[in-house]
Structure formats: C-alpha cells, structure tokens
Amino acid sequence: MALSYRSSMPTAARLVGAVVFAIWGFYLARLATPFFLQGQxxxxxxxxCVIIGVYLGWVYVGRRLGNGYGAALGIGLTAGFVFGFLALLVxxxxxxxxHAMHNRYQALSxxxxGIFDLMIAEASRFxxxxxxxxxxxxxxxxxxVAEWVAQRSR
Structure with a gap:
C-alpha cells in the first residue's frame, strides 16, 4: 500500500512530534538508569531511546495527527507501549x-x-x-503537543 503524497510530506507537526518524543526518550532513558544492574x-x-523517540514522533504519531485530542490520547498510549517494547528489545x-561473546549460546537460534527470554527477565526490573x-x-x-501544532498549522 503506497502512502499518499500528503501523508509522506514533512510538516511542522511531524517535526515537533519528533523533537518532543526525542526529548521524552532522553528523559525516560535517564529515568530508567538506576534500574539497571550497578546503575549502568x-x-x-x-x-x-532518543532514536526510538524521533521515529515514533515523526513516523508513527506524525502520520496520524489532525484528528483531535481524543485520537491523540490513543495514539500517545500506543506510542508508549511501542516505546517500552522497543526499549526492552534494545x-x-x-x-x-x-552473552554471545562469552559463548553462552550453542547456536544462532x-x-x-534468548532475546525474548531476556526481554521478559529485564521487564520485571522496570x-x-x-x-x-x-x-x-x-x-x-x-x-x-504534536496535535496542538497540527491544528495550528492547517
């Protein structure tokens, strides 16, 4: 399915979405630091986390803006789930x-x-x-914030 010309164009709302989600990703990464072993x-x-924030703000949220604050609520909650999943994946x-560098795995499979087992184990820490x-x-x-910019830039 091809994207329409309008949905693939850069907009002020997409830019603001990318910036605010990048700042949010930075904040979350700093907030999560004490939950790692030895705080590292x-x-x-x-x-x-910053790159995930930029991606979510530009591609995921930015493409869906302009439908009101109720829709932005659902988009934001979904972006939170996606961010959490991708951060755990990283x-x-x-x-x-x-672990692979210490030869703890027998095969590539x-x-x-093991990534998914580690995701589950690490999720309990956060x-x-x-x-x-x-x-x-x-x-x-x-x-x-991105929705507010989208409504003002029409």
Missing amino acids: PPAIFLPA VAFALMIR DAVL TDPTLITSLFAGAVLCAW
Missing part, C-alpha cells in the same frame, strides 16, 4: 550480544530466542510506578 545501562541505551539485544507513569503520561503529553 548498556552504552547503546540512551542513543537508542536492552535484551545488548545483553544477548554480551538459541541467541535469537516495574517502578514512576517510570511506568512517565512512560504513558509523557507519551500522551507529547502526542497532545
């Missing part, structure tokens, strides 16, 4: 690489399947109410 996340975690992938609230409330707030 993988080196790729902070840049990955952490699990970094741990899988570390064991390593790939069950802090402040972190979860910041994840979803921040995503909704960012979506509302």
